[in-house]
Amino acid sequence: QGTRIGFYSTTCPNAETIVRTTVTSHFGSDPRIAPGLLRMHFHDCFVQGCDGSVLLAGPNSERTAGANTNLRGFEVIDDAKTQLEVACPGVVSCADILTLAARDSVTLTQGQRWEVPTGRRDGRVSLATNVNNLPSPSDPVAIQQRKFSAFRLTTRDLVALVGGHTIGTAACGFFTNRIFNSTGNTADPTMDQTFVPTLQRLCPQNGDGSARVDLDNGSGNTFDTSFFNNLSRGRGILQSDHVLWTNPTTKSIVQEFMASSSNFNVQFARSMVKMSNIGVKTGRSGEIRRVCSAVN
């Protein structure tokens, strides 16, 4: 028993519209929620499957784990859930709301829309100690591949999904080791050296490690292939993104996506549907939460 397109078509026909309208209105007042929700969905799926576990609040929940402290958009999911409980009480899962919101975030930033299979149910467990499958920005390609293949995601899925970094930002603290060495000069000679001073200005040494920089320099608000062009020019921000251009296998996929935005869009949509089906709870397992931040 899996997910399917239109799972709510009879039980809550306006479900997808309500999610889209809610995400759109929050996006209007703060566009940062688009990358926020896309990343939150990834962090949900890689920990206990796409079951809304990342949304549960409380001591020692996933939200309190280091990798999740900068997640944003929880209030968007809560808002959509409140409206859905009025329209169709007890029907639409928080895991599906997050999956739909991630898709809508891509469309709002001018990416291509895809149909999202629904029917996920919500998990009842959320433990910070379970947040250990997520890739780290210092992971070499082989480790990234291993972490994705653990969920049957291929190298092509990996490159497409990391293309999600075409929108959003990273805190300076995640990459200052690349732009300064102990003497204050650039530490990574494989980066575009003309870009280093820009990054050093945005992220001064011993400055505020929580200041943020676009992951896709010059195009952080638009879902496009500019991110891959930046990788090819040595302008990847995270080490984990940068190395996708140095490994021959991932490099050829990056080149393909640079050459064809439609190849990227089609692959991104397919890979998102695959990722969105990791470990889903359907049928009688899990529950439909009344409030997304707490189990029933």
Ligand code: HEM
């Ligand atoms: C090797 C895999 C990945 C690594 C190492 C990685 C790492 C990171 C890091 C370190 C940040 C910055 C976080 C912060 O400063 O708050 C980030 C941001 C982000 N990641 Fe990833 N990521 C990976 C894969 C993905 C995937 C698969 C997606 C979604 C499809 C994704 C979507 C995002 C988005 C949209 C942001 C920006 C968040 C915002 O602006 O609030 N990432 N990622």
Ligand SMILES: [Ca+2]
């Ligand atoms: Ca989860």
Ligand SMILES: [Ca+2]
């Ligand atoms: Ca972009």
